[in-house]
Amino acid sequence: MSLKKSVVAAAILSVLATASLMAGAQTIRIANQGDALSLDPHSLNESLQLSVAANVYETLTGRNKDLSLAPLLATSWKQTSPNVWRFELRKGVQFxxxxxxxxxxVVFSFARAKGDGSDMKATLSDIKEVRKVGDLAVEIETNGAFPILPDVISLTMIMSKKWCEENGAAKPVDKRKGIENTASFKANGTGPFRVRERQPDVRTVFTRNANYWGKIEGNAQEIIFTPIANPATRVAALVSGQVDVMEPVPVQDIARITASPNARVITGPELRTIFMGMDQKRDELLYSSVKGKNPFKDKRVRQAFFQAIDIVGIQKTVMRGASRPTALLVGPGVNGWSEQQDKRLPFDVDAAKKLLTDAGYPNGFEVTLNCPNDRYVNDGQICQSVASNLAKIGVKINLATETKGTYFPKILRRDTSFYLLGWTPTTYDAHNALSSLTACPDDKGTGQFNLGAYCNPKLDDLTKKIQSESDKGKRDAMIKEAFTIHMDDVGHLPLHQQSLAWGVSKKVELTQLADNFMYFKWMSIKP
Structure with missing residues (x-):
């Protein structure tokens, strides 16, 4: 470790030590490799952001510990017609x-989440209207039949209309444009915890909401959330007892933590798929040596990239076995995934070289790969390995890695030619991935995270039919057909599903969910 990194690590541990002395018996200290980029629940559709916000804000429908649908701010819901759902709202709830x-x-929050600057509008693009039908009842009308609507809205968080309007936060924080408002730093939800202190990239302190409408199972009275980017520092803080929970655990440190007397590692499968995307819309790439045309518009080039990536090598050397190579944009645990269909094209350098030659690039070309270095497990190392793999077919990768705080605004502006992204379907259904990642982008939110603008109208037509189909057999067959189209097109480059690894003090009990959400209401600590 360099002198500079050593000084930074020592400073972090010193701050943690001071916090440890101040913390009470029912305080839980959590460390993560990154921070939530904002407290605004509509500003970024990213799981850490949403996980943090979900302890403060609530949705109409939520999740139980087994990820089944649960009532939150809505106590019940029913379809009153194929295009209309009625939600009865919970009485006696206060912000x-x-x-x-x-x-x-509710009406205000859905309009806000669908508005300009919102990163959540992709899931709401087929909602025609949300209307009040009583002080504690709303109807949601969709453009067509939408049988999975209660699942789709399970991460649309409800904000106070009065508070937002009074605090200049009626519109979402737009991370793409660097726009912030009061909702960036302050929060006013209905959830089991409230924000007491917010220092971005330093720490955020949450306290138990004494007026919460529901039962809080855990005994945590205070949560201190601290971003610690350096993996070794995070591990040292856990092993020494200066933090109680940390994630992700570097795969190479799992054995060390497991062998320590005071901590353990909780592992499990994650629903997130890590993949790479390519700009397939521009006539000339922004960041490439190829001028006057876009090589990624040629399927042969995309397939060459796919077959040049040694995913098993990445699994063994970079992920230390803590990943599952995939050919699909969804994995086990997501409705619509098929083991039979999940077969990758073979790793074949010679075949990849031939494809590039046939496409007119016998000597390869240069292109920039954008990658975060503090968001997914070993994300920077994954991109380095991909760059090394592609070099073997003559492709020179100019690797641009950066913190997620600048990375996400950049790629969400589509200011990229080649990028890495992870995706967890918030509905636990393949439709979410199809609608968000593979659909032709429009101005209503469909294809919002299809950042390379891959487009196949036949797949779009299937995605719309999947949304409205209630017969499971027919629906699963359509999902399979949609993924077949996407795979045949080599629309993206799926890599793997990473495994969850949380480091947890032996004094702490918590619930690990496959969507990597960490709910404070289910956390307890022994004196």
Missing amino acids: HDGTPFTADD
Whole structure:
């Protein structure tokens, strides 16, 4: 470790030691490799961001510990017609500032989440109208039959209309444009925890909501959330007892933590798929040596990249076995995944070289690969390995890695030619991935995270039919057909599903979910 890194690590541990002395018996200290980029629940559709916000804000429908659908701010819901759902809202709920929760807040929040600057509008693009039908009832009308709507809205968080309007936060924080407002740094939800202190990239302190409408199972009274980018520092903080929970655990440190007297590692499969995307829309790539045309518009080039990536090598050397190579944009645990269909094209350098030659690039070309270095497990190392693999077919990768704080705004502006992304379907259904990642992008939110603008109208037509189909057999067959089209097109380059690894003090009990959400209400600590 360099002197500079050693000084930074020592400073972090010193701060943690001070916090440890101040923390009470029911304080849980959590460390993560990154921070939530904002407290605004509509500003970024990214799992850490949403996980943090979900402890403060709530949705109409939520999740149980087994990820089944649960009532939250809605107590019940039913379809009153093929295109209309009615939601009965919970009585006696208050926002943290004491303002009563009503249907007006739901109507406002859905409009806000669908508006300009929102990163959540992709899931709401087929909602035609949300209307108040009583102080504690709303109807949601969709453009067509939408049988999975209650699942789709399970991450649309409800904000106080009054608070947002009074605090200049009526519109979402737009991370693409660097726009911030009060909702960036302050929060006023209905959830089991409220924000007491917010220092971006330093620490955020949450305290238990004494007026929460529901039962809080855990005994945590205070949560101190600290971003620690350096993996070795994170591990040292856990092993020494200066933090109680940390994630992700570097795969190479699992054995060390497991052998320590005070901590353990909780592992499990994650629903997230890590993949790579390519700009397939521009006539000339922004960051490439090829001028006057776009090589990624040629399927042969995309397939050459796919077959040049040694995913088994990445699994063994970079992920230390803690990943599952995949050919699909969804994995086990997501409705619509098929083991039979999940077969990758073979790793074949010679075949990849021939494909490039046939496409007119016998000597390869240069292109920039954008990659985060603090968001997914070993993300920077994955991109380095891909760059090494592609060099063997003559492709020179100019690797641009950066912190997620600048990475996501950049790629969400589509200011990229080649990028790495991870995706967890928030509905636990393949439709979410198809609609968000593979659909032709439009101005309503469809294809919002299809950052390379891959487009196949036949797949789009299938995605719309999947959305409205209620017969499971027919629906699963359509999902399979949609993924077949995408695989035949080599629309993206799926890599793997990473495994979850949380480091946890032996004094702490918590619930690990396959979507990598960490709910404070289910966390307890022994004295």
